[in-house]
Amino acid sequence: MVEKLSKNEIKKLRGSARKFLNDKSKSDEEKVDILFY
Structure with a gap:
């Protein structure tokens, strides 16, 4: 179910x-893991 998001x-x-993507304390691999699992 997709909710409509306000602006x-x-x-x-x-x-x-x-902020999450610019977080230097996590490696890019960790970010990918968090985003896709």
Whole structure:
């Protein structure tokens, strides 16, 4: 089931995603594992 996201929710998710991807304490492999498992 897909929920409709408001513009603000999308912005928040984007911000969280960017923070997560810029997190230098995790390797790229770890990030891929977290995102896809």
